Amino acid sequence: MRRPTLLFLAACVATAAFPQKMDDGMHRYSLDFTLSAVNFVDTIPIVAEGDQIYIPVTINGRQHLFNLDTGSSQGVVYQGGTVAYGLPVGKVNSRDANGRIDTIPAVRFPTFQLGRLTVSGYTGSLLSRPPGRYPYDAIIGFDLFNKGLQGKIDLRRKQLILTDRKDFFAAEPGFVMKYKLKRWVPYVKTNPFLKYKEETLFDTGSQELYAMNKGAFDRERFKDVRVANMIEDVEEGQSAIGNYGAERSGQVIYMQFPELPWGDFRFLNVHAHTIQGDTRIGAQLLNYGTLVVDPKQKELKFQPYPAEEGMAMPLQVEADNKLADIAYIPTQDGRAMVGLVRRGTPAHDNGFRQGDIILRINDDAIASFDDFKSYPFVKGRRYVFTLLSARGFKKEIAVDNWGIR
Secondary structure, three states: OOOOOOOEEOOOOOOOOOOEEEEEEEEOOOOOOOOOOOOOOOEEEEEEEEEEEEEEEEEOOOEEEEEOOOOOOOOEEEEEOOOOOEEEEEEEEEEOOOOOOOEEEEOOOOEEEOOOOEEEEEEEEOOOOOOOOOOOOEEEOOOOHHOOEEEEOOOHHHHHEEEEEOOOOOOOOOOOEEHHHHOEEEEEEEEEEEOEEEEEEEEOEEEEEEEEEEHHHHHOOOHHHHHHHEEEEEEEOOEEEEEEEEEEOOEEEEEEEEEEEEEEEEEEEEOOOOOOOEEEEEHHHHEEEEEEEEOOOOOOEEEOOOOOOOOOOOOEEEEEOOOOOOEEOOOOOEEEEHHHHOOOOHHHHHOOOOOOOEEEOOOEEEOEEEEEEHHOOOOOOOOOEEEEOOOOOEEEEEOOOOOOO
């Protein structure tokens, strides 16, 4: 059994920042943070890990990692975290990856260095962190680009190029998708099957290549009998984790789309699943090429990596985005639970079922979702899980060759 991954976790928070205080105690979206340079080009090293992008920033001489999340309109900082935020400047309405909305405080970030830039007065949402352990300390949102900066994300070179120079990337080749801002984050039109087009969030806070809103898929699936041939599996469960907890339990449909166009470029044989939040293209897109964000033209330019250095830019690529067989979520009381498991997979054959709560791994008690996420699994070793089923009985499951299918 290969190590189950947490591919369904999403950092995405489509929030709104409001630095101008109103009589109702709320604040309205604004880009009043300041940058220390004009007419600049800066190349910033980035960390790519687990299909996420992290930008090193410096605060008072200490380095932090900020998650670059284009699905969040503004920054996010966490209560009790390592980033010392200022006093609340009002409240904001925050919408998480599963579409749940809450009213939360907005705070000022401390001044931080991003490459050669000094960023002052940056505003973000203040959240309680979901269960789990994370490599990043805060989120920087799409307001970085809405401010007027162009950016080029290149995972192969592990760098982010930022500039305020107009048309700096205009002469570079690539495949362009126009975007529109909705809740201050970028949405493009995708064509996942046949002639259907879907409004899709470009969300680097999400780890998938493509995930489709369940309601949208249900509305379209019966309009053409050919769509049924794209369905690989149907399960019951929950997988996506937002800032206000896991999505509701429900039907999850697994699909394989013959192609997913990005302008004139084609991703072939794309594996996808349904979610309860917005349809989204996630950070796995960046495994296949660089991406230029141009806020002046409201364009996303994809530049696919050639098969070999010096070769021409390809017109299509075979997607290798296999989905996880099993997903884990935190329960309301913070325990680790199997949220979703696909039938016919090693995890299901071993006896894992939706609703199983993890009590122990070998002789180690698993008291929380944090304990499970940080457990030191070693590839190839044997582990015995003690589980409490949804019906209330205990069972033990031995997993041989952990991390190996």
